[in-house]
Structures are given as structure tokens and as C-alpha cells.
């Protein structure tokens with residue numbers, strides 16, 4: 001199998017900033033070596049797969065309990081500290097129990113709508129904050145919207161996980177400072193993951209600062225989550241059965257007798273997974289809509305029409321109304337298409353991975369030995385011009401071409417690998433853009449993320465017209481474990 005030499009690859013990663021350009025290296029790798037190549041990432045040899053048909057071939061052979069990694073710094077941290085992990089790091093039997101409970105509580109159709117009331121309240125706080133910030137600026141500019149959306153993400157996920165209100169979006173400097181500490185820890189974990197993974201172990205022992213900072217950030221996140229879980233468990237014990245509509249993920253896990261150590265591990269990892277993912281997607285969506293006024297006008301039109309016909313964009317936070325609003329928003333074709341197109345251009349997880357454990361598998365013309373790490377190059381496939389003409393252009397309408405809602409494999413919670421139900425005919429390949437993964441190990445927070453994105457985009461765009469910052473340049477993505485904006489995104493918000 002072709003591929004770069006180990007020295008060339010490690011030099012590119014560590015000396016030429018390749019760790020932050022891993023997404024671009026997928027595209028270069030494909031044009032240089034073809035759709036399959038091997039490379040050594042730190043101590044691990046990995047096979048890169050950069051063609052949708054081959055991605056499909058790998059996922060169809062992954063089995064009922066897929067693994068994402070052989071070993072990784074996140075698992076090393078759990079082992080070192082003797083703490084339990086969550087869905088991101090658990091495997092096999094230990095993963096199956098919490099996965100079942102969390103999929104039932106978050107992923108089953110309609111389940112995420114149980115959290116629509118809290119999300120609607122947090123969206124209203126976000127819109128009020130954006131309004132305060134744009135009014136403070138003579139030209140209505142809100143600087144660094146990514147930071148604002150991180151605060152939104154943390155406020156929303158903390159309510160969903162522990163029924164806790166943090167005040168991230170309020171005016172209280174103290175609350176904002178405290179919660180910004182949590183956001184910094186999430187950022188540090190993401191920024192240091194790839195570095196700690198790529199550095200050879202002897203070098204990491206010689207220069208321990210990155211590893212120490214990485215573990216410290218995880219420790220802080222575990223301590224934060226534990227404090228909130230303990231408070232919630234004590235509150236429920238004191239109050240007796242919960243009122244309908246007052247439930248959170250901690251309650252779901254506790255009710256199913258998941259051990260408390262596993263609850264800590266799971267909610268900590270959900271916290272990590274729930275902040276930057278939603279925040280960057282929201283920031284990229286508004287960035288692209290600001291640069292594409294035609295698409296923004298069409299989406300605004302759809303939202304206004306939906307409000308006129310059935311109140312679909314009602315910003316009410318009463319639980320039943322909010323759930324109905326969330327369901328109605330989830331049916332708006334252009335709103336869904338905007339989120340899909342944003343995630344095609346900026347897949348939050350630019351490369352996913354699988355380890356095929358129990359047997360060798362065939363991928364293309366090769367037999368890949370068992371226990372090999374396989375990197376699925378989603379960034380390269382979702383910018384492949386064979387499947388997406390003008391691949392770097394933001395064109396939400398490409399998801400509407402066939403007059404349906406643009407469903408792709410994995411759109412329905414029960415979809416299995418290989419499903420193409422609802423997928424329109426045409427050159428697009430159902431495995432070319434898989435932003436939430438697919439199959440038994442797919443994103444458990446997908447429905448909640450979509451609900452937050454739909455509700456936030458609807459309320460922001462009904463309230464503001466969003467324009468680029470005058471003189472602001474192009475913002476490029478960078479890999480920071482997740483795909484994030486390389487420089488802060490600032491936008492102009494004009495009240496409608």
C-alpha cells in the first residue's frame with residue numbers, strides 16, 4: 001500500500017504544522033497516493049480511506065460493537081486516574097449499557113424534543129446577548145461569535161445533563177468568568193489531544209508539559225461534572241419523583257442503575273462532546289449565510305412563512321410549545337439543508353476511525369489485517385468534486401435537488417449501515433458526507449445537536465440580518481481534534 005515515509009510524515013506533522021492541517025493532508029494524500037494509503041501517526045500505523053465506496057465497505061464490516069481507537073490519550077488519562085470513561089472512550093460490554101440508555105434518552109425519534117423547553121430558553125438568552133453586544137458596537141459587529149456560541153453550548157448542555165443553570169450568557173462577570181474556565185478546559189483537551197497522540201512517548205516523557213496540561217484539563221472537567229451530578233442526585237433524592245418535563249441525562253442514567261462512577265465518566269464526555277461541536281457548526285453556518293446573502297434571504301423567507309402558517313418558529317420556552325416548534329423546524333427543508341451543507345464543508349469530526357478487531361477485512365484491493373487502525377477521511381470525501389460539484393462552494397440547495405428533504409443514510413435513528421432510504425438519485429454518494437457517523441457507534445447527541453442548531457438559527461435569523469464584518473478576510477478551518485475556525489469569526493448583526 002502506498003504512503004509517505006514515517007520520517008516525512010512526522011516531520012510534516014510536528015515541524016510544518018501538519019497537526020493543524022490534518023484535514024488538508026487528507027486531500028493531498030488522496031491526490032498523491034489514491035483513495036487508500038498508509039501512514040504512521042506517532043506510534044500508530046493507520047490506513048487512510050478517502051473514497052465513499054471504500055468508507056461504506058469498512059463500515060459494513062464493523063460489527064455490533066465498533067471500536068474507534070486502539071489506544072488514545074483520553075483512555076490513557078482514564079487509566080492513569082483510575083476513573084471510568086464514557087461513550088467516547090468505552091468499548092465492548094462497558095460501552096453497551098450506557099449507549100443503550102443514552103440512545104433511548106437522546107437518539108430515539110422525538111426523544112431530544114423533551115429538551116426543547118430548556119434549549120428554547122437558552123436560545124432566547126443567546127439572542128438577547130447578541131442584541132446587547134451588537135448594540136454596543138457602532139456598526140453592529142459582534143466580535144468572535146465562536147466564543148459566544150461556546151457559552152451557548154455550555155449553558156444548553158449543562159441544563160440537559162444536570163438541570164443546572166450556569167449563567168454563561170448573562171451579564172454577571174463572575175458567572176461568565178467561572179464558566180469560561182470550563183470552556184478553556186474543553187479547548188485545552190481538544191488542542192492537546194493530537195499533539196499528545198503524535199509525540200513519541202520518550203519525547204513526551206522528556207517534555208511533560210503538554211501531557212500534564214492535557215490531564216489537568218480533563219481533571220477539571222471531571223471535577224465540574226461530578227459537582228453537578230452530586231448536586232442533582234441529592235436534589236432528586238430530597239424531592240421525590242420528578243415533575244414531568246423536569247428531567248436530565250443524569251436522571252436517565254441514575255434511573256437505569258448505571259454506577260455513579262460511570263455516570264461521572266459519561267456526563268463528562270457528553271459535556272466535552274456537546275460544547276464546541278454545536279458552537280463551531282453554528283459559527284460556520286452564520287459565516288457562510290453572511291457571505292451568501294441569497295441563501296440567507298431564502299432561509300429567512302422559509303422561516304417567516306413557517307411562522308405565518310403554523311407558528312413553527314415560535315420562540316416560546318413552554319415545554320409543549322417548544323417541542324412542537326422543534327419538530328416543525330426539523331421539517332423545514334432549507335433549514336435542514338443549510339445545516340447539512342455547513343457540515344459537508346466543515347465536518348466537525350474531519351476524520352473518524354475504526355479498528356476492526358476480530359478478523360482481517362477487505363478494503364478495495366487490499367486485505368487489511370485485524371487490529372489495524374483505519375482512518376475514515378470524511379473531510380476529503382465531503383469535498384470531492386465527483387460527488388459535490390464546486391465542492392468548496394456553500395450551496396444548501398444541492399441537498400434539495402430532488403424535491404425531497406435531502407435525507408441521507410443515517411438520517412433516521414434506526415438507519416443501519418447501507419441504508420439509502422430517502423436518498424435522492426444522482427451523482428452524490430450516501431457515504432460521501434457523514435458528519436454524525438453511521439451505525440451502532442454513530443453520534444448519540446445528533447438529535448440534540450440538530451435541535452439546538454435549528455432553534456438557534458431560526459431565532460437568530462428572524463431577529464437579525466447577518467453580514468460579514470467589513471474588511472474581514474476569509475476564515476479557514478483548522479484541525480484541533482475537531483475542525484474549528486482558524487481565526488475568530490466576527491459578524492455584523494443588523495436588527496430586522
Ligand code: HEM
Pocket residue numbers: 068087088099269270271273274275277278281343347348349352353434435436437438439440441442443444445446448449
Ligand atoms: C454538530 C454537532 C455534532 C457533530 C457533527 C457530531 C459528530 C459526531 C461524530 C462524527 C461522532 C463519531 C461517530 C462514529 O464513530 O461513527 C460522534 C460521536 C459522539 N457524539 Fe457527537 N457530534 C455532535 C454533537 C454532539 C453532542 C451535542 C453530543 C452530546 C450531547 C455528542 C455526543 C457524542 C458522543 C457521546 C459520541 C460517541 C458515541 C459512541 O461512541 O457511542 N455529539 N459525534
